[in-house]
Amino acid sequence: MDLAVATLADRIGGLRTLPAETRAAVLRARVDAFIDANLGDPHLNPAAIAAHHHISLRSLHQLFHGEPETVAATIRRRRLERCRDDLVDPAMRHHGVGEISARWGFRHPADFSRAMRKMYGTPPTEIRAQALGSDDLRDPC
Known part of the structure; x- marks a missing residue:
């Protein structure tokens, strides 16, 4: 209102x-x-x-x-949520982890990987592999 x-x-x-x-x-x-x-x-x-x-x-x-x-934590959380959404989306399978992180504003793959690990307890490659059911999807940041 x-x-x-x-x-x-x-x-x-x-x-x-x-x-x-x-x-x-x-x-x-x-x-x-x-x-x-x-x-x-x-x-x-x-x-x-x-x-x-x-x-x-x-x-x-x-x-x-x-x-x-x-404010900064809000930006970081929303970026990480969008990255996670892309990582688990089968339609985004052909995009590398580093490409996804850059798409959502992360400048450094190592910073992205640490932030994902801190928020979700596992690295982005593991999130992708678990969601898409394949260990061969590992893509180093």
Whole structure:
């Protein structure tokens, strides 16, 4: 409801008249959508998000205050989830693990492998092999 009200208020030029909580909820929704739309950009980070939304880095971090994750942790988790989705997708079988990690914004295969291992308890090649049922799918990052 807040988002609908804010959208309407923005269209008629009254966004500043909305309660601070509503404006924050709208900004948070915009930030979340921006993160999802730009996960593949290796330069996506809190500073880039703040700059795109014309807010300070401190304001961005305040927006995530009280949430279970920081901005950077949210980006990392969403990237890892997309990578995992691709790794277990039979249609993505012909794409290498390194290619998948780069597709979702990871610059270094070793960092990606460590992050996957930390989040899922197993390396990306094992996730792929288990999901697709074949040990011959191993592709070193």
